[in-house]
Amino acid sequence: MAVTLIEIYKKLYDYFGPQHWWPAQTPFEVMVGAILTQNTNWSNVEKAIQNLKRKKLLSAKKLYRLPEKKLAALIRSAGYYNIKANRLKNFLDFFIKKYKGDIRKLSKGNTRVFREALLSVKGIGAETADSILLYALNKPIFVVDAYTKRILARHKIVSPDAGYAEVQGIFMQNLKKDQKLFNEYHALLVKLGKEFCLKNKPKCGLCPLK
DNA sequence: GACCAGGCACATC
DNA sequence: GATGTGCATGGT
Numbered sequence A: 001m002a003v004t005l006i007e008i009y010k011k012l013y014d015y016f017g018p019q020h021w022w023p024a025q026t027p028f029e030v031m032v033g034a035i036l037t038q039n040t041n042w043s044n045v046e047k048a049i050q051n052l053k054r055k056k057l058l059s060a061k062k063l064y065r066l067p068e069k070k071l072a073a074l075i076r077s078a079g080y081y082n083i084k085a086n087r088l089k090n091f092l093d094f095f096i097k098k099y100k101g102d103i104r105k106l107s108k109g110n111t112r113v114f115r116e117a118l119l120s121v122k123g124i125g126a127e128t129a130d131s132i133l134l135y136a137l138n139k140p141i142f143v144v145d146a147y148t149k150r151i152l153a154r155h156k157i158v159s160p161d162a163g164y165a166e167v168q169g170i171f172m173q174n175l176k177k178d179q180k181l182f183n184e185y186h187a188l189l190v191k192l193g194k195e196f197c198l199k200n201k202p203k204c205g206l207c208p209l210k
Numbered sequence B: 001g002a003c004c005a006g007g008c009a010c011a012t013c
Numbered sequence C: 001g002a003t004g005t006g007c008a009t010g011g012t
Helices: A004-015 A027-036 A044-056 A062-066 A070-073 A081-099 A103-107 A112-119 A126-136 A146-154 A164-174 A178-195
Strands: none
Touching: A004 A178, A027 A044, A027 A062, A027 A081, A027 A126, A044 A070, A062 A081, A070 A081, A081 A103, A112 A126, A126 A164, A126 A178, A146 A164, A146 A178, A164 A178
């Protein structure tokens, strides 16, 4: 790598400042948001979460008891609402039955083993699992998303068709395994992606990494 | 009206 | 193992 990952991080941090991720009040809210934001604009997710909060349903046990159809209607704004209601239910079933809906029980044990358990839940893939590990449970796991891949590919750090594990490995093998660093770095990449590294009309000329 | 957004599972080849 | 497709709302 001509430019090191930590140099990129410093440039992004100097330019954008701290991002204060994840935008949520509780770890449970992070986990719900992680599922709702799959391939979806965050502002649409916020509306869905506000609906749940307004109805005082944003807890594992309340959502677990809520019929899937009703849940789907409440999260409509987040898009893919039927599939996401089902994914939330799958996760809640896992969370309640294996961990009694207790966030403290989640944090215990081996992170790698718990990641595998999360991945076994239908509807939770690598990015969602890692978002939960990093942003809800404060584990030093790097989250890779579409922005991350696009930015690294544009800067020729990875091939455009690199897989999730490969991209994640580049970060985790070249940076100190620091939860706060991984938190801020991923959030900064999303910020950069939203503002400069656009899909069709990238503002590469204005990119703060240049 | 087209395009896109902080993915994932599943079908098909 | 790679590649394609359905899922869906709301902002630009």
